[in-house]
Amino acid sequence: MPVSWQRKLNMESNNAFIKLQESANGRVSVKLQKNQFAKDGAESFYGRVERYTYSTQNILDAMADAIPLVDLGTVASVLNAYAGTVLKVLSAGNAVKFGELGIFYIAGKGSVDNENGKPKLTVKFSATQTLKDAVQNVEIAASEYAAPSGLVTSVTDVATGKSDGNLSASSSVLVEGSSLxxxxxxxGIWFAPVAESGIISSDESKWTKIETALIYNLPSKLLFALPQELESGKYKIVVRTRYAGKSGYERKYLVEAISETVTVA
Incomplete structure (x- = not known):
């Protein structure tokens, strides 16, 4: 490695890492959700910070700006080599100190059913106080309550493999999204008739519910057969659920997800 590169990194004998620099305070937005496990019925909320992720290219550009005497290709090579070395060290069963930021370490995941069992392993990160301090002055630009909801991102006709909003009668349907x-x-899952205006019929007695067993019933994926009695027409697929995750906890309220208009023919 060139001497100039070592100088620019300001390497120390014990951790050899880029020295952290002070930067302007950032801003984040927070979505509040109701805490369903609050004690004694007291109302409380927890916040989820909306995540904006720097891409690898963003990081490379920022590093290149910080060390202008080194070309971008060299920065990329060092970053890739560092990542590869971290993976190699972790896969050998070791923890890895990540400079002034923290430590990656191997931890047990879940439980086992006997004293001789072997739990699954995962990787966790323990942040240093330096890293924790770095976010203390980030400004919360917006904080608002957001009721939990599901999301339908695509509806696919399994018979044709297309997600163009057209469904074949008596075919199977794949619905993808989140919290489904x-x-x-x-x-349950319903096909709700849609008027010419694009509005769902408010008369739920006219909705057609999926009564057959679901082939897939996952948070991100539902697969089921269209009911034979479903007439040709325009619908929106309505999914309602109280499922709240692997904990087995059942929500006190229904979470709803609604698709774009689909045409059954």
Missing amino acids: KVGGEDS
């Missing part, structure tokens, strides 16, 4: 797994009282 059906579970709990009053949950």
Whole structure:
């Protein structure tokens, strides 16, 4: 490695890492959600910070600006080599100190059913106080309550493999998105008729519910057969669920996800 590169990194004998620099305070947005496990019925909320992720290219550009005497290709090579070395050291069963930021370490995941069992392993990160301090002055630019909701991102006709909004009668349908797994009282999947204006019929007695067993019933994926009695027409698929994750906890309220308009023909 060239001497000039070592100088620019300001390497220390014990951790050899880029020295952290002070930067302007950033801003984030926070979505508040109700804490369903609050004690004694007291109302409280927890915040989820909306994540904006720097890409590898963003990081490379920022590093190139910080060390202008080194070309971008060299920066990329060093970054890739560092990542590869971290993976190699972790796969050998070791923890890895990540400079002034923290430590990657191997931890047990989940439980086992006997004293001789072997738990699954995962990787965790323990942040240093330096890293924790770095975010203390980040400004919360917006904080608002967001009721939990599901999301339908695509509806695919399994017979044709197309996600163009057209469904073949008596075919199977793949619905993808998030928070879709059906579970709990009053949950289910319905085809709700859509008027010319694009509005769903408010008369739920006219909705057609999927009564057959679901082939896939996952948080991100639902697969089921169209009911034979479903007439040709325009619909929106409505998913309602109380499922709240692997904990088995059932929400006190229904989470709803609604698709774009689909045409059954």
